[in-house]
Every structure is written in structure tokens, then in C-alpha cells.
Amino acid sequence: MRRYSIFAIAREAMRYHSGWERAWRAPEPKKRYDVIVVGAGGHGLATAYYLGKVHGIKNVAIIEKGWLGGGNSGRNTTIIRSNYLQDASAAIFEKALQLYEGLAKDLNYNVMFSPRGLLMLAQSEHEVRGYKRTVYANALQGIETEWISREQVKDLVPIINIDGPRYPVLGALYQARGGTGRHDAVNWGYARACDAMGMDIIQQCEVTGIRTENGEVRGVDTTKGSIDCGKLAVVVSGHSGVLAEMAGFRMPIESCPLQAWVSEPIKPVIDVVVMANLVHCYISQSDKGELVLGGGIDHPNNYSQRGSWYTLEETTRALVETYPIISRLKMLRQWGGIMDITGDHSPIISKTPVRNMFMDCGWGTGGFKAIPGSGWAMAELVAKGEPGPLAAPFSLERFREGRFIDESVAAGVAH
Numbered sequence: 574m575r576r577y578s579i580f581a582i583a584r585e586a587m588r589y590h591s592g593w594e595r596a597w598r599a600p601e602p603k604k605r606y607d608v609i610v611v612g613a614g615g616h617g618l619a620t621a622y623y624l625g626k627v628h629g630i631k632n633v634a635i636i637e638k639g640w641l642g643g644g645n646s647g648r649n650t651t652i653i654r655s656n657y658l659q660d661a662s663a664a665i666f667e668k669a670l671q672l673y674e675g676l677a678k679d680l681n682y683n684v685m686f687s688p689r690g691l692l693m694l695a696q697s698e699h700e701v702r703g704y705k706r707t708v709y710a711n712a713l714q715g716i717e718t719e720w721i722s723r724e725q726v727k728d729l730v731p732i733i734n735i736d737g738p739r740y741p742v743l744g745a746l747y748q749a750r751g752g753t754g755r756h757d758a759v760n761w762g763y764a765r766a767c768d769a770m771g772m773d774i775i776q777q778c779e780v781t782g783i784r785t786e787n788g789e790v791r792g793v794d795t796t797k798g799s800i801d802c803g804k805l806a807v808v809v810s811g812h813s814g815v816l817a818e819m820a821g822f823r824m825p826i827e828s829c830p831l832q833a834w835v836s837e838p839i840k841p842v843i844d845v846v847v848m849a850n851l852v853h854c855y856i857s858q859s860d861k862g863e864l865v866l867g868g869g870i871d872h873p874n875n876y877s878q879r880g881s882w883y884t885l886e887e888t889t890r891a892l893v894e895t896y897p898i899i900s901r902l903k904m905l906r907q908w909g910g911i912m913d914i915t916g917d918h919s920p921i922i923s924k925t926p927v928r929n930m931f932m933d934c935g936w937g938t939g940g941f942k943a944i945p946g947s948g949w950a951m952a953e954l955v956a957k958g959e960p961g962p963l964a965a966p967f968s969l970e971r972f973r974e975g976r977f978i979d980e981s982v983a984a985g986v987a988h
């Protein structure tokens with residue numbers, strides 16, 4: 574793999590960009606791999622990358638039914654933060670944030686990580702108490718966050734209406750290291766690095782069956798034929814239940830859409846990320862000038878990748894009352910992805926009832942920020958067969974044992 578650098582850009586500029594090579598190959602599947610990763614979203618690609626980089630396992634295929642990054646990892650609003658309440662969540666999201674901070678250098682790919690600061694608005698007394706509690710918890714976890722006043726919120730976000738008609742802003746939880754990244758670049762950077770290690774990324778190839786023998790995984794059936802494997806890592810977000818069923822067990826996951834939309838591009842008006850979890854809307858501005866907007870999940874459960882008008886309308890209502898200038902903007906496009914939601918709103922990185930088959934899912938509305946940490950923890954689980962300290966709390970067993978990691982109710986946060 575040729576390194577990307579300023580010198581490479583200058584060299585290619587001199588020869589009409591004729592020397593760039595393809596970022597990854599389009600190989601035919603081999604008969605057998607040591608590890609097959611199903612799902613070329615960010616989490617699957619990161620799992621493969623750290624399997625190769627940290628554990629030296631490079632005979633790996635990543636199998637994707639569509640195109641790489643075509644699932645939620647290419648559809649999200651790219652919020653990155655690690656200000657979680659529970660210790661287990663804070664540990665894995667902070668690991669991810671630390672990896673994000675060095676990811677462009679590590680992958681030799683500009684992932685456009687932008688730590689521009691992130692605010693979570695408190696608009697009720699309950700949220701004030703909750704976020705202050707999170708600040709104290711984060712201090713104990715070694716994660717720097719702070720409580721800021723409503724006046725400081727207004728200073729950081731001049732377009733906000735802090736005296737909103739329903740819920741005035743009372744203050745905010747602020748994480749200066751939080752921000753955004755470029756979702757496609759994260760997927761493409763990991764994919765290019767995996768390919769450079771000799772791994773096969775096989776796109777347009779759907780896994781249609783999982784072969785087991787005496788309770789142990791043997792391989793997968795796909796639309797490009799059967800492929801054997803020593804170990805199987807299933808990282809398919811909203812389709813986790815479908816893949817688990819192929820192997821004969823059920824997952825405690827619900828699948829439902831989450832949508833987002835962007836406005837026409839305008840001059841810079843907001844240089845932080847703001848989440849308002851009570852009225853449920855969030856906002857940032859892309860480098861192109863579009864306002865990137867979103868809200869809560871859609872019900873009922875389905876696989877439509879679109880979302881409903883009702884949620885769109887409710888979220889727009891919340892956005893307009895919080896940032897009145899939005900009422901003057903045209904919206905450019907809207908899209909949806911399929912969320913994988915667990916009962917405690919925390920992820921699953923786990924062994925399964927089938928030996929040598931592992932699942933990484935349940936990231937729901939907040940998994941973009943977790944990609945490097947999840948890939949790191951999942952790679953360790955797959956390589957060693959046992960979870961390391963980051964993954965251990967997120968096993969499937971917790972649902973049987975009632976050992977929940979309840980971020981949603983405890984912290985009242987979404988993305």
C-alpha cells in the first residue's frame with residue numbers, strides 16, 4: 574500500500590493523478606479463512622483491523638451483503654463523545670475516543686476527526702441532577718467533562734434560544750474533547766488498512782446460512798458459495814437477530830429505524846455539537862455548511878431504513894423551537910438506518926451458544942463513536958476466545974443474570 578502524504582499529493586498533481594492505486598481489491602472468496610467477519614460496517618472493519626494489527630491474525634475475510642459502509646456506519650450523524658455514566662460504558666467509549674484521537678495517523682487516512690466540543694442540554698431539573706451526577710462520575714473515571722451555565726451555553730451557541738417556549742435551557746454537560754468525524758472516511762480508512770494486510774473484503778455477498786457441527790461453527794453459506802472458517806465474528810447491527818437465528822439461537826435485540834437529515838449549506842453558524850435529549854433533537858454543522866440534524870428512534874420495529882413522517886415532524890418542531898433560524902432553511906435530504914437496540918440500551922460483545930461464534934451488536938443510536946473501541950475489544954475476544962476487561966461487562970449473560978448496564982434510564986441520553 575502506498576502511503577498517503579503531502580508529497581504523494583504533490584507527486585500525483587505533477588502527473589495528472591495517474592498513479593493512485595485502488596484503495597482495496599475486489600477478491601473472490603477463498604475456500605477457508607481463520608476468521609470470517611460478517612458485516613463491513615465500521616465495527617466489523619475495525620474488528621478485522623485490530624485482529625491483524627494487535628493479534629497478528631490476517632487470514633481474515635470481511636463479508637458484506639451490500640457495499641462496505643453502506644449500513645449505519647455510512648448513515649449516521651457522526652457524534653463522538655465518551656461522557657457516559659456507567660463505568661463499563663465510559664471505559665469502552667473513552668478507549669474509542671482515545672483511538673479516534675490518533676486514528677488518522679494510525680490508518681494513514683484522514684478520518685476528519687474534529688474535537689469541536691459537545692454539549693448536552695439540561696432542560697428539566699431531572700436532567701440538571703442527572704448531568705451533574707455524570708460530571709462527578711466522569712471525574713472518578715478520569716474523563717474530563719464539566720457542567721456549564723445557561724449563559725455559557727448561549728456564548729458557545731449564539732443561534733440557540735435558551736428561553737424556549739416549552740423547556741428553557743438550564744445549563745449543559747460539556748465535553749470539550751467530544752465532536753465529530755467523517756463516517757465514510759472511518760470506514761474507508763479501516764477497509765484500506767485491512768486490505769493492505771492481505772485481508773479479503775468481499776462485497777455484494779450475503780451470508781444466508783451458518784454451518785455448525787457439534788455446537789461449533791464450521792463456516793457460512795453465502796450468495797457466492799460456502800466458505801469455511803475457524804472462527805466467526807458477526808457484526809451486522811440491526812440484522813443480528815437474523816444471523817443468530819441462522820445459528821439456532823435468539824438475540825435480545827429489537828430493530829427499528831433512526832433517521833437524520835441535512836439542510837441546504839449555509840455559512841458557519843455553529844461550531845460545536847449540541848444534543849437536546851428532552852425535546853429530542855441534535856445539531857452540528859458539516860464542513861460543507863449543511864446543518865446535520867436528527868432526533869429519536871422510530872417505532873414500531875421494522876427494517877424500512879426510512880423512518881416516519883411523525884418522527885420527522887416532532888423532531889423538526891423541537892429543532893425550530895431550540896434554533897429558530899432553522900425555520901428559514903430548506904432541507905436537502907433525509908435518510909434512515911436500522912438500529913439494534915437492547916433492553917438496557919448497551920451493546921453486546923460476546924461469546925454465543927455456538928462455540929467460536931461471537932457477536933458484536935446492540936450499539937443502537939450511538940455506535941459510530943464506539944467503532945475503534947468496539948473493534949479493539951471484539952478483536953481481543955475473537956483472538957483469545959475470552960473477553961478482555963473492556964468487553965467482559967457486555968456479555969449476553971448479563972440479560973440472564975439481570976446484570977444490566979443501564980445507560981438509557983440512568984443517564985437519559987440517546988446518541
Ligand SMILES: Cc1cc2nc3c(=O)[nH]c(=O)nc-3n(C[C@H](O)[C@H](O)[C@H](O)COP(=O)(O)OP(=O)(O)OC[C@H]3O[C@@H](n4cnc5c(N)ncnc54)[C@H](O)[C@@H]3O)c2cc1C
Pocket residue numbers: 611612613614615616617636637638639640641642643644645646647648649650651652653778779780781808809810811812816831832833867908909910911933934936937938939940941942943988
Ligand atoms: C441516522 C443515524 C444517526 C446516527 N447518529 C449517530 C451519531 O451521531 N453518533 C454515533 O455514535 N452513532 C450514531 N448512529 C449509530 C451508528 O451509526 C451505529 O451504531 C454504527 O454505525 C453501527 O455500526 P455497525 O458496524 O455495527 O453496523 P453497520 O454499519 O450497519 O454495518 C453492518 C453491516 O452488516 C451488513 N449485513 C447485514 N446482514 C448481512 C448478511 N446477512 N450478510 C452480509 N452482510 C450483512 C449490512 O449490510 C451492514 O453493512 C446513527 C445511526 C443512524 C442510522
